[in-house]
Amino acid sequence: MRDTDAEFTDFVRAQSPALLRTAFYLTGDPGLAEDLLQTTLTKVYLHWPKIDARSAAPAYARRTMVNTATSWWRRYAWHREKPRDDVPDRNGPDEYDGLDERAHLIATLRRLPARQRAVVALRFLEDRSEAETARLLGCTTGTVKSQTSRALARLRQDLKADTYHLIEEDR
Amino acid sequence: MTPQTTERIKQVLTAEAAALLPPTNLAEKVIKRGRRLRRVRSTAAAVVVVAAVATAVAIPIASLNGPDDQAPAAGVIREGELVTVNADPGGPRLSTAEFDKWYAGLSQGAGPRLPYAAGGYVIDGAVRVRMPAITTRQVIAPLGRVNGGWLLAAQKTGLEWETRVITYGILTTKGDFRQLAQGRLLGVVISPDRTQVAYATAEPRPTAVVVDVASGKTVASTPVQGDDAKPIGVRWWNPSGVWLDTAQGSARWTPGSPPDAALGRTVRAPARESELLQDRDGNCDRLLDPDGSPRIQYCGFSDPGTLSPKGTTFVTADGRAHGVYQPRDVQLQLIAGFSLGNASWEDDRYLLLSGSSKPNLLIRCDVTTGGCEAVPTDRRITHPPVN
Numbered sequence: 181m182r183d184t185d186a187e188f189t190d191f192v193r194a195q196s197p198a199l200l201r202t203a204f205y206l207t208g209d210p211g212l213a214e215d216l217l218q219t220t221l222t223k224v225y226l227h228w229p230k231i232d233a234r235s236a237a238p239a240y241a242r243r244t245m246v247n248t249a250t251s252w253w254r255r256y257a258w259h260r261e262k263p264r265d266d267v268p269d270r271n272g273p274d275e276y277d278g279l280d281e282r283a284h285l286i287a288t289l290r291r292l293p294a295r296q297r298a299v300v301a302l303r304f305l306e307d308r309s310e311a312e313t314a315r316l317l318g319c320t321t322g323t324v325k326s327q328t329s330r331a332l333a334r335l336r337q338d339l340k341a342d343t344y345h346l347i348e349e350d351r
Numbered sequence: 352m353t354p355q356t357t358e359r360i361k362q363v364l365t366a367e368a369a370a371l372l373p374p375t376n377l378a379e380k381v382i383k384r385g386r387r388l389r390r391v392r393s394t395a396a397a398v399v400v401v402a403a404v405a406t407a408v409a410i411p412i413a414s415l416n417g418p419d420d421q422a423p424a425a426g427v428i429r430e431g432e433l434v435t436v437n438a439d440p441g442g443p444r445l446s447t448a449e450f451d452k453w454y455a456g457l458s459q460g461a462g463p464r465l466p467y468a469a470g471g472y473v474i475d476g477a478v479r480v481r482m483p484a485i486t487t488r489q490v491i492a493p494l495g496r497v498n499g500g501w502l503l504a505a506q507k508t509g510l511e512w513e514t515r516v517i518t519y520g521i522l523t524t525k526g527d528f529r530q531l532a533q534g535r536l537l538g539v540v541i542s543p544d545r546t547q548v549a550y551a552t553a554e555p556r557p558t559a560v561v562v563d564v565a566s567g568k569t570v571a572s573t574p575v576q577g578d579d580a581k582p583i584g585v586r587w588w589n590p591s592g593v594w595l596d597t598a599q600g601s602a603r604w605t606p607g608s609p610p611d612a613a614l615g616r617t618v619r620a621p622a623r624e625s626e627l628l629q630d631r632d633g634n635c636d637r638l639l640d641p642d643g644s645p646r647i648q649y650c651g652f653s654d655p656g657t658l659s660p661k662g663t664t665f666v667t668a669d670g671r672a673h674g675v676y677q678p679r680d681v682q683l684q685l686i687a688g689f690s691l692g693n694a695s696w697e698d699d700r701y702l703l704l705s706g707s708s709k710p711n712l713l714i715r716c717d718v719t720t721g722g723c724e725a726v727p728t729d730r731r732i733t734h735p736p737v738n
């Protein structure tokens with residue numbers, strides 16, 4: 181194995197758990213997250229010799245992943261599941277509420293358009309600043325702010341509209 | 352959105368994400384795929400320069416450049432005499448009202464002929480058995496029928512795999528739960544005759560273990576080579592044997608004998624009654640013979656397809672049912688909103704699918720005609736039917 185391949189292998193071992201989490205935040209689906217991770221890393225590998233500073237590789241990989249996820253969404257969204265505005269019927273509360281809540285929250289997040297989901301993932305799940313999120317998304321901080329605002333409004337609307345009342349809202 | 356809401360979403364998604372593990376040999380897979388793409392690119396460039404036939408070749412290749420590019424386009428990957436079926440995605444995109452109208456218009460079929468979980472019960476035909484009580488942050492799910500009951504798995508979520516506690520056990524039709532194993536466990540599979548289960552454990556050393564369902568006794572075990580990036584696991588059990596996930600890729604293990612040499616890559620053995628294996632490479636699904644040699648491939652799909660239990664039909668992500676051994680191509684009468692992600696085969700003819708956003712809506716599709724019908728269930732489904 182060439183040295184560059186050894187370096188790349190080290191990079192994958194070190195970064196793949198965190199990148200897989202990001203992929204899951206972006207897709208909301210474990211299988212898609214794995215596909216997104218592999219596609220992203222393949223692209224990084226193709227450009228590996230051109231990435232001069234190895235310390236820049238994680239950010240490059242994240243940006244590639246966000247762009248790939250957005251691209252996938254654009255090209256395949258019509259072909260895949262249709263976001264729904266309603267939620268499954270349910271009976272009274274029992275010890276399985278936690279399972280329902282998890283599935284519901286993930287479904288709610290998946291309803292967001294790819295760009296808004298990416299903003300939520302980077303800003304709130306990975307605790308990145310507006311400036312860093314803007315750099316990763318290749319847009320301005322103003323765009324990050326507006327996308328964040330729209331995403332939160334959409335989440336608020338969806339979560340308020342549901343019949344679960346699992347999450348306390350402003351009164 | 353309140354800080355509590357943000358925190359709750361973060362907590363839930365972080366817990367789900369923490370349970371994910373990168374695939375085995377990820378770097379090796381990526382490097383192999385990357386080298387192949389480089390070869391394709393350099394070949395394409397030469398063709399462009401010498402023969403000036405840029406359009407047909409360079410467009411799919413050019414799409415691989417830069418952070419905004421795509422997975423390989425359909426038809427880029429070709430090996431040997433493989434028969435390639437390229438994607439022709441289709442299907443209507445419906446509004447919520449149209450979706451509901453479509454579902455309401457389906458004919459009503461019989462209930463699922465596979466077990467599923469709803470409201471804390473395993474439901475299997477007319478039988479309903481209460482699952483053991485669970486605690487907060489723990490997920491419990493039926494994984495399939497075994498002799499005398501069902502295999503259940505329970506795990507605490509939100510923890511890294513190093514500390515995650517998993518329990519496998521048998522729930523009998525009388526409602527008794529018998530634990531088979533607990534600890535840092537790495538997958539469990541059911542034998543084709545449903546009399547045994549195989550699981551992998553990381554402690555005290557990486558080992559695959561086969562347990563007899565009736566007696567609970569260990570009948571075979573083998574040490575398995577793992578690596579630091581990804582521990583070993585058991586992935587599938589088909590008529591060829593138990594398929595182990597090792598540091599060197601998938602390896603077939605016949606309990607009682609040492610495992611065969613690993614294939615060098617990770618594959619799936621998705622059909623309980625067929626020896627065919629399934630490999631995912633880029634946007635292609637490949638069906639392989641037990642020695643890893645490719646038989647047929649289906650390309651152009653962002654999501655993997657599903658193989659019927661006996662291996663006679665492969666349904667691609669666009670909802671087309673392809674005959675594996677006989678020429679057949681049937682478009683299932685599906686709409687967006689039902690994906691193959693939660694699909695389960697009742698047998699080689701009937702496929703159950705649940706709604707992506709509405710998992711309590713089940714449909715049954717006949718892969719020989721393409722027709723689909725609604726399937727009545729307990730509406731509190733927490734885990735879809737499993738074969």
